[in-house]
Amino acid sequence: MSEQMKTIDLLIVGAGPAGLAAAIAAKRAGVMDLLVLEREEEPGGILNQCIHNGFGLHRFREELTGPEYAHRDIQEARDLGIDVRCGAMVLEVTADKVVSVVSREKGLETFKARAVILAMGCRERPRGALAIPGTRPAGVFSAGTAQKIVNMMGYMPGNEVVILGSGDIGLIMARRMTLQGAKVKACVELMPYSSGLNRNIVQCLDDYGIPLMLSHTVIDVQGKDRVKGVTIAQVGEDRLPIPGTEQDIPCDTLLLSVGLIPENELSLGAGVKLSDTTQGPVVDNRFETNVPGVFACGNVLHVHDLVDFVSQESALAGQAAARYLKGDDDKDASEVAVVDGPGVRGTVPQRLMIPKGEQTEGLDLMFRPDRVYNNCFLTLRAGEQVLLSQRRRIMTPGEMATAKLSPQMLEALKDHKELRLEISAQKQGA
């Protein structure tokens, strides 16, 4: 080990809601030697620019703004004496949990950590990822960048706006820019349903008379220096534009809200295996990745809709890391693979490690349906055995779904290698 390398029990990468919740839980569980590294100048992550309210309904039973929600965790971390270092960018995490970090104050530092929690969050898909044809002028923004410009910097990114994609940030920005005097001409969504929360469609589009054009997309961007307009078209079931349905919309701004991608470059560098579906690490029910002692939680693991569940999940990851550091992990746990069956996508965790002995706690599986389902049944199947077949009134890809595994189900799963989640029209026989 290099003499410049410092040792530490737990390093947490990111001080957004995930990193903070994990740190708080780990500290409460007895981890004393921990450090949270944050690349921005303030902790809080993306919450800092989300000045609208609606955060915390599940966790605190009240409606907070993003900064208010973040403040509670920041304050708690501070009260617990957790060291959160800002302006510190992690450059690399190795499989041996050697972490290099650079900051203006301390230059380059390397740590040898006993455990690492990855909580880097996600980023927005840019225009290029969609290969939207046309020119490449100023005035094309991801919705989150526009949000930062308006809410953090106090500037307008444009006056006449078309939004492509109906993700939540796009919906929020439709309202925000309208309130600031911009004209939002349309919100255009490729799919026949929105990927945003229903409450946002009502409160951000409907209330302001902004049309949501489902099964439409942007097929051209015009303007050499600044956006002058876009062309939209209806798409068929194959999601390809239908000739003859083109419409030109003059505008100076195109906002993109076309999906979030977990930011896993550091994870890959550490040898962490990623899921093709969630694009986040493959984890077990302790949120541990395939690399021993490396955990992941929050949007770096899978993109959430609500921060409340990010906090909940990350607290579990923090507790798991604490247990790992104490070394009281159950080595003889039964391993069960969690598999996406028909209608189900991106179930997390992908692997259960069920400890020996009597099960006292249940756990939540999180997933999304692959399309909109009304009056369907969610079935959990262990081999041929149906553990649960439960009616769900509505399931949509825009809202993450949960399946609760009871201690009894976990007990029953010990004799199986695989747990499968399925969505079907009919109840599956038990």
Added chain:
Amino acid sequence: MQDVIIIGAGVVGCAVAQRLGNYAGKVMVLEAANDVSCGASKANSGIVHAGYDAQPGTDKARLNIKGARMMQELCSALGVPYGKPGALVLAFDQGDKPALEALLAKAEENGVPGCRIIGRREILAMEPLVNPQVHYALHVPESGLVGPYELTCALADAAAENGVRFQMNTRVKALRHEGKAWVVETDQGDYACRAVVNCAGVGAGELHNQISSRQVEIIPRRGQYYLLDHTQPLAFQMTLFQLPTVMGKGVLISPTTHGNLLFGPTAEDIPDGQDTATTHKGLQEVLSKVRLSYPEASTRTVITTFSGIRAHEKGGDFIIGAVEGAPEGAFEAIGIESPGLTAAPAIGEEMGDWVAYYLKLKPNPRYIPPTPLPKAFSTMSEQERRVACQTDPDYGKVICRCETVTEAEVRRAIRRPVGARDIDGVKRRVRAGMGRCQGGFCMTRVMEIISEETGIPFEEASKKGPGSAVLTGPIGEAEDE
């Protein structure tokens, strides 16, 4: 009165300017855009062509070979990214072998060393992801890669260090000969000079035709590309060409000097030389042609698409030297399509020397040889990073997460002799915003630094100069919900 005015600050104009920096003379470069490297020089394949394809005996062949030989040393002197992974020209039809043999013969005639025709087994051993239907390939070990905008910017800096003046946002409208001087008419007024060098790329034909007895015809030929992320391991180490056609070298797959993967270009003759839009049809064409070489090609890791315009002259060869049938003192480089990037250092050297000889310029007594650009933080070793942070704490602040570009580097990009003045200019010089999030995270910070360094107000920071401001103004009072 200038001694020399160079029209156009693409790679050719900047190479000529850099060469003229070796001489004592007043040299000015006029550029229509807000920065150097804004036309074909910023949107091309970044290949250092070995020279197997050019018709032997042409200026294209001669300057290609000469430029390729100069490139490595030049890049090392300037600190510009360069690599020589070699190339394969793939043939998928048994009947294509004679065409490959003809290429090999051209390669030998042009003096390209080391080329040979290889079979499937050897191809797949070199590049396992190539379509196994491949029959033969021409292996070209001398084929290289260069960072095209990095090269152009570095040439401009080297020229400016030796007194060459660059004036941006100046569009040349006409040339006229008056007395013994040339008058360059621009949208910013007239400029007089003793010698004028037309390196105006896709706009060069129009200026030429104003003053020459021999008319040329520039056909703007658009090429569309996909740029993919630098995921590891990269699918290919070498540049993969397909057999050339009458429209050019065809669609290629190539790593870039930064380890990205590039698919493209199309070759579409279009009426408007400024029309760098991409089209659904063009991008689909790229993808379908790429899949011939690389059946598993996917757009999953695409980070951007773009297009560039090459200035194809109808005659097919470069037109280099004094303007035919014009009063003396007029020089030009016209029709510098592929392999123009490769040839640029050779064109710059020859043109610079001709102009200097014509003007009887003396060697520059205070000539400053180029200083290589400092190593990028992203490519430094741990020890180098440690030292860099100690020397300049701004290295400790990462601005662009995707490409790991630090504040020290962004500031230096603006402070360089021909420094960045807009977001795209920073991106071309140091790659902030070049990565997978396409500036989503770093753009506003880059705007702040541009404002701090240049004194322009934050809200006027632009993507690419006048008319491309990112913001439309400060927010007003919000209306009540």
